[in-house]
Amino acid sequence: MRPKALIVDDEAPARAELRYLLEEVGQVQVVGEATNGEEALLLLGSVDYDLVLLDVRMPGGSGLDVAAALQGRAEAPKVIFTTAYPDHAVDAFDLAAADYLLKPFDAERLARAIERALGPDGGAETASSPAAPASSSPAGPAGGSTADPTTTASSTQDDSLVRIPVQKDGRTVLVDGASIVYASAARGYSYLKLADERLLVTMSLNELERRLRGHFFRAHRSYLVNLDHVRELVPDFQGALVVVMDDRQRSRVEVARRHARELRRRFGL
Known part of the structure; x- marks a missing residue:
């Protein structure tokens, strides 16, 4: 039935x-x-x-x-x-x-x-959820998208020129990519964390990763961080990292172990 x-x-x-x-x-x-x-x-x-x-x-x-x-x-x-x-x-x-x-x-x-x-996940919040209306592209495998994080991070595109459309109070607001502290996955949509607010955008994290090149780094299957807004790198006992961002809440974002070495390299550590 x-x-x-x-x-x-x-x-x-x-x-x-x-x-x-x-x-x-x-x-x-x-x-x-x-x-x-x-x-x-x-x-x-x-x-x-x-x-x-x-x-x-x-x-x-x-x-x-x-x-x-x-x-x-x-x-x-x-x-x-x-x-x-x-x-x-x-x-x-x-x-x-x-x-x-x-x-x-x-x-x-x-x-x-x-x-x-x-479906099997029952609407669970994962980065591999089906894509949002703005993008029909499937999310990448666990631990990151189909794009190589090294290639993404080293792209020459200037993220300050990227604008992400967000629906807010019945209006379409264009958010400057450089002002995004980090983005997190939300069932095929994504949240954009700015200095003092969080906005929902109808794009998957993979779609955001394609748009937000430059200084953005896929730290985890569920997180995309702006390296310009990283304040601290805190190692954990399992060999992974947590990055502390420079937003008002000093948000802590997990870095998957497979990406920790590349992130350290990006910061010359």
């Missing part, structure tokens, strides 16, 4: 469109619809759903409220947000959402989201 899915959206045309796409994909069976957060919680209390597709802004409790209520439940369904608003993505992933789809999206993108949510 196919996994059971619940659609939650206050707009009837949006529910109908999502049901149509789900039927086209064929991975789940829709066994319920709710028009607001309150109805959603009632249905979730009476049926063991495997997947919930949640709009964000609704009357009677937002989709974020519903996802927060599910976190304390045993065997909680996986959550995919489906919304026209990009500015809640960070909050959604903080609530362990499997994916965050921006309307309009097609059946192929929806299918990838469902596979991410219900």
Whole structure:
């Protein structure tokens, strides 16, 4: 039997469109619809759903409220947000959402989201998750991307000329590559850590690595660091490294053992 899915959206045309796409994909069976957060919680209390597709802004409790209520439940369904608003993505992933789809999206993108949510990893946050909407390239093998870290680090491209588009408060903000302290993987998306804020970008870490050449170094399968912002290198007892960055929080980023020697070489150690 196919996994059971619940659609939650206050707009009837949006529910109908999502049901149509789900039927086209064929991975789940829709066994319920709710028009607001309150109805959603009632249905979730009476049926063991495997997947919930949640709009964000609704009357009677937002989709974020519903996802927060599910976190304390045993065997909680996986959550995919489906919304026209990009500015809640960070909050959604903080609530362990499997994916965050921006309307309009097609059946192929929806299918990838469902596979991410219900596949073997169950939406686990890894750098090898399927790619974000902006990139269909698969992530590289564990421990790094398909690009050689030495080649990436020694590229002559000036990262100060790179701009990364980020959706923020309904606007597209272009983030200067040189201002990025480090980037971390988030289920096929990535977080950009700046000096005093963290932004979600709809690119995989591999895609960011291709764009952010120059002084960026793939320290770990889940981290890409800007060498210009490294403040300290701290060895651990297993022979690996931790780098302390120069952002306001003095973030500590793990360096995989296989990349530690190359990083030391880059700093002349």
